Amino acid sequence: MDIEKIRKDFPILSRIVRDRPLVYLDNAATTQKPSAVIEAISGLYRNYNANVHRGVYLLAEEATQAYEDSREAVRRFINAGSTEEVVFTRNATEALNLVAYTWADANIRAGDEIIVTIMEHHSNYVPWFRLARRKGAVIKIVPSRKDGELDMDAFGSMLSDRTKLVGIAHMSNVFGTINPVREMVSLAHTRGAAVVVDGAQSAPHMKIDVRGMDCDFFALSGHKMLGPAGIGVLYAKSSYLKSMEPFMSGGEMILRVTLEDVVYNDLPWKFEAGTPNYEGAIGLKAAIEYLEALGMDTVEAYERELTEHALRSMKTVPDIFLYGPSDPAKKGGIIAFNIKGVHSHDIGTILDSEGIAIRAGHHCAQPLMIDCGVSAMARASFYFYNTEQEIDMLVKALKKAKEMFGHVA
Amino acid sequence: MSLEELFKEIIIEHYQHPKNHGHIEHPDARSEGSNPLCGDEIQMELLFEGDRIKDVMFTGNGCSISQSAASLMTEAIKGRTVAEARRLMEEYKNMLQGNDYDAGMLGDLEALSDVKKFPARVKCASLSMAVLDQALQQKK
Numbered sequence: 001m002d003i004e005k006i007r008k009d010f011p012i013l014s015r016i017v018r019d020r021p022l023v024y025l026d027n028a029a030t031t032q033k034p035s036a037v038i039e040a041i042s043g044l045y046r047n048y049n050a051n052v053h054r055g056v057y058l059l060a061e062e063a064t065q066a067y068e069d070s071r072e073a074v075r076r077f078i079n080a081g082s083t084e085e086v087v088f089t090r091n092a093t094e095a096l097n098l099v100a101y102t103w104a105d106a107n108i109r110a111g112d113e114i115i116v117t118i119m120e121h122h123s124n125y126v127p128w129f130r131l132a133r134r135k136g137a138v139i140k141i142v143p144s145r146k147d148g149e150l151d152m153d154a155f156g157s158m159l160s161d162r163t164k165l166v167g168i169a170h171m172s173n174v175f176g177t178i179n180p181v182r183e184m185v186s187l188a189h190t191r192g193a194a195v196v197v198d199g200a201q202s203a204p205h206m207k208i209d210v211r212g213m214d215c216d217f218f219a220l221s222g223h224k225m226l227g228p229a230g231i232g233v234l235y236a237k238s239s240y241l242k243s244m245e246p247f248m249s250g251g252e253m254i255l256r257v258t259l260e261d262v263v264y265n266d267l268p269w270k271f272e273a274g275t276p277n278y279e280g281a282i283g284l285k286a287a288i289e290y291l292e293a294l295g296m297d298t299v300e301a302y303e304r305e306l307t308e309h310a311l312r313s314m315k316t317v318p319d320i321f322l323y324g325p326s327d328p329a330k331k332g333g334i335i336a337f338n339i340k341g342v343h344s345h346d347i348g349t350i351l352d353s354e355g356i357a358i359r360a361g362h363h364c365a366q367p368l369m370i371d372c373g374v375s376a377m378a379r380a381s382f383y384f385y386n387t388e389q390e391i392d393m394l395v396k397a398l399k400k401a402k403e404m405f406g407h408v409a
Numbered sequence: 410m411s412l413e414e415l416f417k418e419i420i421i422e423h424y425q426h427p428k429n430h431g432h433i434e435h436p437d438a439r440s441e442g443s444n445p446l447c448g449d450e451i452q453m454e455l456l457f458e459g460d461r462i463k464d465v466m467f468t469g470n471g472c473s474i475s476q477s478a479a480s481l482m483t484e485a486i487k488g489r490t491v492a493e494a495r496r497l498m499e500e501y502k503n504m505l506q507g508n509d510y511d512a513g514m515l516g517d518l519e520a521l522s523d524v525k526k527f528p529a530r531v532k533c534a535s536l537s538m539a540v541l542d543q544a545l546q547q548k549k
């Protein structure tokens with residue numbers, strides 16, 4: 001990987017902030033965009049903008065084609081069997097809510113059990129929490145072990161014939177842990193439970209194979225994988241989609257409407273009411289093509305090297321505590337940490353003054369914060385355009401932060 | 410914008426060794442608040458004597474700005490009348506919003522004046538004011 005060449009593809013990476021070159025280490029929150037994505041979006045508006053699936057004129061044909069080409073790009077990227085199974089949403093959150101308000105709403109009853117992990121982002125917890133409240137269902141939580149991996153024994157003993165749904169973060173947005181989804185799916189399926197995989201953090205960083213994984217639902221967000229904000233994807237097995245009621249309704253999702261009756265559109269459009277974010281889909285396609293040109297295996301291998309370097313060098317900061325697996329083979333490029341005596345919010349400000357962007361706070365994973373006995377953590381998260389030098393700058397700035405607050409606990 | 414403006418010695422001192430930290434046995438008012446995004450938390454307890462704030466204590470956890478502000482705020486209002494405390498909070502708010510303010514009235518709290526140059530941190534400095542405001546409303 002020619003990192004210097006890659007960095008030139010991202011205009012924002014040459015920005016100066018606070019009189020220093022930007023060091024962007026908040027990629028788990030959102031990623032920066034290559035020129036190819038920016039140009040794909042402006043190309044639409046300069047050359048062929050029209051509403052999709054409506055007009056009979058050339059522009060509308062081109063825009064519709066581009067929108068549907070993006071669906072095919074997503075299908076290929078996650079190895080789905082058919083574009084019927086690829087529904088565009090606003091983001092991963094909307095994709096997960098779609099499942100909660102359609103399939104789960106129709107199939108979960110009082111006394112049924114929903115299993116999710118302690119590592120879930122709020123967007124793969126709150127929809128199930130609310131569903132459970134509505135239905136009188138029970139939520140069970142798979143705990144994590146001391147090493148930041150899921151307690152698979154606990155998961156195994158939690159599963160029962162009452163289990164109807166299992167929700168799993170493929171990659172934790174705090175610990176970075178890559179969870180054994182394939183194994184969890186096959187265990188859940190022996191009990192007849194459906195499995196929802198939250199791929200918001202995994203899809204940007206590793207090869208995804210939804211058929212190999214055999215999950216029933218998979219959610220991702222475009223903005224975390226070089227694409228624009230406002231476009232996400234729900235993959236669902238067509239056997240599920242066929243039986244599901246629509247989520248939103250209105251235009252686009254219908255075939256025929258009379259005053260007496262409404263006939264829904266075919267898959268996947270039945271789940272895409274209203275003018276979709278075709279601009280976002282077109283940007284996402286450019287993002288996917290960029291990632292495919294690099295190769296997801298290459299991306300993953302490079303990020304693993306970065307993570308290894310970061311784990312090793314961050315440990316040299318006095319009084320630092322790193323959360324999540326210490327084995328770089330078990331995790332993606334996400335490192336959450338705290339430094340004794342320096343609150344993560346103060347770390348964030350001190351790093352910002354050096355041009356380094358990281359995240360501080362609860363990371364939309366408050367149950368996990370509570371489990372770790374803290375209210376906040378700092379988090380550095382990498383993408384393939386980051387370098388070891390940037391990580392060295394991070395480590396230097398962390399040492400400075402520790403110094404500013406003295407060595408008092 | 411320099412870090413030394415934000416993290417003044419007195420702020421770090423109050424963060425590491427907060428004043429009025431703990432509980433009052435039988436408080437007349439008690440309130441709490443948090444900044445959900447950063448996880449800062451403050452609880453305050455007040456004891457009144459007539460119109461005066463006879464005692465005030467706080468507990469909490471969070472960043473240096475939120476916790477030192479609570480420490481400095483409790484120092485500033487202890488022994489004052491409720492009306493004085495309200496005027497002080499008004500001046501403090503003016504300071505954080507970048508308006509003119511009465512420095513004499515604020516005393517050590519003025520150490521937080523440069524927080525306004527760090528917009529992301531203003532809500533950390535404001536938290537204890539909001540919590541105090543709630544507690545004062547409980548005064549009969």
Ligand SMILES: Cc1ncc(COP(=O)(O)O)c(C=O)c1O
Binds near residue numbers: 201
């Ligand atoms: C693991 C995980 N799931 C879901 C989400 C939600 O993504 P979005 O806000 O794009 O819907 C995030 C984003 O932070 C995440 O990290």
